[in-house]
Each structure stands twice: as structure tokens, then as C-alpha cells.
Amino acid sequence: MTTQADIRSALEAVIDVYGVGSIVSQNRVEKIGVDGGMVMLSLNLPVDDARVKERVEAESREAIKKLGGVREVIVMTKGAKPKLGTASGPQRAGGHAPPGPARGPSPFESQAPIAGVARIVAVSSAKGGVGKSTVCVNLALALAKRGARVGLMDADVYGPSIHVLMGTNDRPQPGTKKEIAPVEKDGLKLMSLGFLTEKGQPVIWRGPIVMGVVKKFLQDVEWGELDYLMIDMPPGTGDAQLTLVQTVPLTGAIIVTTPSELSLVDAEKGLEMYRTVNAPVLGIVENMSYFVCPHCGEHTEIFAHGGGRKIAERLHVPFLGEIPLDPEVRRVGDEGRPIVQSNPDSPVAKAFFEIADRVRDFS
Numbered sequence: 001m002t003t004q005a006d007i008r009s010a011l012e013a014v015i016d017v018y019g020v021g022s023i024v025s026q027n028r029v030e031k032i033g034v035d036g037g038m039v040m041l042s043l044n045l046p047v048d049d050a051r052v053k054e055r056v057e058a059e060s061r062e063a064i065k066k067l068g069g070v071r072e073v074i075v076m077t078k079g080a081k082p083k084l085g086t087a088s089g090p091q092r093a094g095g096h097a098p099p100g101p102a103r104g105p106s107p108f109e110s111q112a113p114i115a116g117v118a119r120i121v122a123v124s125s126a127k128g129g130v131g132k133s134t135v136c137v138n139l140a141l142a143l144a145k146r147g148a149r150v151g152l153m154d155a156d157v158y159g160p161s162i163h164v165l166m167g168t169n170d171r172p173q174p175g176t177k178k179e180i181a182p183v184e185k186d187g188l189k190l191m192s193l194g195f196l197t198e199k200g201q202p203v204i205w206r207g208p209i210v211m212g213v214v215k216k217f218l219q220d221v222e223w224g225e226l227d228y229l230m231i232d233m234p235p236g237t238g239d240a241q242l243t244l245v246q247t248v249p250l251t252g253a254i255i256v257t258t259p260s261e262l263s264l265v266d267a268e269k270g271l272e273m274y275r276t277v278n279a280p281v282l283g284i285v286e287n288m289s290y291f292v293c294p295h296c297g298e299h300t301e302i303f304a305h306g307g308g309r310k311i312a313e314r315l316h317v318p319f320l321g322e323i324p325l326d327p328e329v330r331r332v333g334d335e336g337r338p339i340v341q342s343n344p345d346s347p348v349a350k351a352f353f354e355i356a357d358r359v360r361d362f363s
């Protein structure tokens with residue numbers, strides 16, 4: 001079992017940024033987290049030169065990987081000590097509180113708003129593979145194209161995909177007000193674990209680290225002034241969900257489902273979690289609802305469609321709309337060019353714009 005002390009002594013072999021002493025003797029190591037085979041290392045490297053930082057990160061990773069039983073190493077680097085944003089109350093972008101569903105008091109005293117971020121919306125589903133990330137990315141882009149300032153946070157730490165769907169592998173840089181500056185693309189501010197892990201590595205880890213990452217992305221990323229922070233959740237109701245609702249006041253949740261995965265029980269379980277923390281459910285989106293023939297335009301209902309609407313009615317939450325099944329959605333998604341960006345006039349993109357408009361009405 002690798003311990004923090006083992007890791008610290010391995011890091012003594014890594015030469016400091018100025019070439020004198022090691023990163024350990026020069027106090028560059030801020031935090032070491034160990035969780036089974038997962039190691040999370042936080043370094044404070046006071047240089048601007050990206051090549052020097054990359055050298056130190058790579059050598060640290062190598063040194064740690066040489067220790068037995070280490071499966072994955074996440075290195076987070078920052079520059080000068082972060083100056084955390086002033087702890088002012090909620091600043092509503094645009095200067096006014098959004099209308100929409102009223103929030104009851106939260107049972108979590110630890111919740112604190114993110115200064116400058118007006119609304120925080122979680123995109124959830126009971127199961128994986130229903131198109132949650134696809135819906136989250138395209139809704140974020142649709143909101144941005146309607147003029148909103150939008151951030152997109154990947155809380156799916158087990159299978160991050162925002163970096164793939166948005167087609168960027170840029171690395172987040174140190175921020176000026178907070179520790180990490182988000183990556184920017186197509187008008188969105190992005191943060192994903194996919195920017196920090198090595199490509200192709202499966203991420204297998206347990207609760208405490210998941211919670212740490214979600215909290216860090218919420219609190220230590222320089223989101224700036226946002227109208228919406230859209231959060232792509234992992235499926236189900238686990239540690240990431242719990243951390244999210246305990247850390248920040250959610251404006252609401254969007255539940256994504258497909259006609260084949262529809263189950264009242266699953267949808268209800270998801271709703272229940274948000275209800276217990278008094279976060280409104282903004283509504284249900286039915287994805288892969290029906291198939292539009294690319295040749296003749298005919299609509300084919302592969303699964304009995306319309307179940308999303310029925311479930312929404314039975315659970316007394318809004319139905320936000322349905323997205324057709326379209327092979328182009330997957331193709332452009334794999335290429336990192338979401339449909340709302342690459343083909344904004346397509347019927348699928350129009351469906352996303354309609355849902356985005358409903359989200360704006362409800363939040």
C-alpha cells in the first residue's frame with residue numbers, strides 16, 4: 001500500500017523549477033491524496049513557463065508511478081498562491097434574481113453560492129448512455145447562442161466526456177483570482193477531469209476523491225460572471241450528486257431519459273434526491289425519442305415515445321421536450337463538434353434550442 005510518505009520521498013528525485021533542490025525541499029508539494037491506486041497531487045509552481053511546469057508534472061507522475069500499486073496519478077498545478085474570490089453573497093448576473101421555481105431552505109448549512117454565478121443547473125439521469133452529456137453540451141451551447149454566459153462542468157469523474165464532446169484537450173491554466181482558469185471553447189467555459197488525466201486511462205476511484213474533485217471544480221475554478229453553470233452529472237445518485245447538493249445551492253436539475261430506459265421508479269429516485277435538498281427539478285427531457293429518416297424525413301418511433309411526458313405529468317414536473325435519435329448527433333459528437341455548433345439549423349439543433357428556451361423560462 002503506497003503511503004503519502006512514500007510519495008513524498010519519491011518526489012525528492014524531481015528537480016525544482018529553478019533547478020536547485022527538489023520540489024519537496026523547495027516546498028512545492030501542497031497536497032498528496034491517496035485512495036487505493038489513485039494518487040492526487042497538488043503542486044504550487046511559481047513560474048509562468050509552461051514547459052517547466054510540464055517537465056515537473058511529467059517527472060512527478062513518473063516518479064509516483066514507479067511505486068507499486070499506483071494505477072493513476074492526477075497532478076493539479078497552480079502558480080502563485082490563489083487569491084480566493086471575496087466571500088460576497090450571491091451575485092446575480094444581470095443584477096436581478098432569476099424568476100422561476102422558488103427554493104425552499106436547504107438542509108445543508110455548508111452550501112455557499114459561487115460568487116458571480118447566477119444559476120447552477122445539474123443534468124442528471126438514472127442510467128448511463130441515455131445522452132446526458134450530449135444533452136448537457138448542446139443545451140449549454142444553445143443557451144450561449146441565445147446570449148447567456150455559460151460554464152460547463154463535467155462532474156462525471158468516472159467517465160468524463162466534455163473534453164471529447166467539445167473537441168479540446170487544452171490544459172486548464174492557473175487563474176488570476178482562483179486556482180484554476182477554465183478552458184474556453186465556442187463561447188463556453190469548460191472544466192473536466194478529462195483535461196487533467198492521461199488519455200485513455202480508466203478512472204477507477206472511491207468516494208472521498210470523487211467528492212474532492214467535484215468540490216474543487218465548483219469552488220476553485222475561476223468561473224467568473226455566468227448566467228448558467230451547467231453540470232454534467234454521472235448517472236445515478238452517488239457521491240458526486242451528494243457533494244454537489246451539499247456544496248452549492250442548485251437552481252434546479254434536468255433529468256434526461258430515453259423511451260427505452262423509462263422507468264417511473266428510476267425517474268422518481270432521481271427526483272427524490274433533488275427534492276430532499278429542496279432543489280427544484282426544472283424538468284424531464286426525453287432523448288432519442290424517435291428516428292427521423294435522413295432520406296425521407298419520416299418519423300419512426302423505435303421505442304414507444306411520449307413516456308417522458310407521461311412521467312413528467314405523473315410526477316408533477318415540467319416536460320421540457322424531446323430530442324430525436326439522429327446518427328449525425330453521434331458522429332459530430334465523436335468529432336468534438338456538437339450538433340448545435342456544427343449544424344444549428346438542423347431539426348435536432350432546433351429541438352435543443354426549444355428546450356434551452358424552456359430552461360430559461362423556468363430558471
Ligand SMILES: Nc1ncnc2c1ncn2[C@@H]1O[C@H](COP(=O)(O)OP(=O)(O)O)[C@@H](O)[C@H]1O
Nearest residue numbers: 128129130131132133134324325326329330333
Ligand atoms: N439524440 C441522439 N441521437 C443519436 N445518438 C445520440 C443521441 N444522444 C446521444 N447519442 C449518442 O449516444 C451515446 C451516449 O451519449 P452520452 O451523451 O455520452 O450519454 P451519457 O452521458 O448519458 O452516458 C453517444 O455515442 C452519443 O453520441
Ligand SMILES: [Mg+2]
Nearest residue numbers: 132133156161
Ligand atoms: Mg456522460
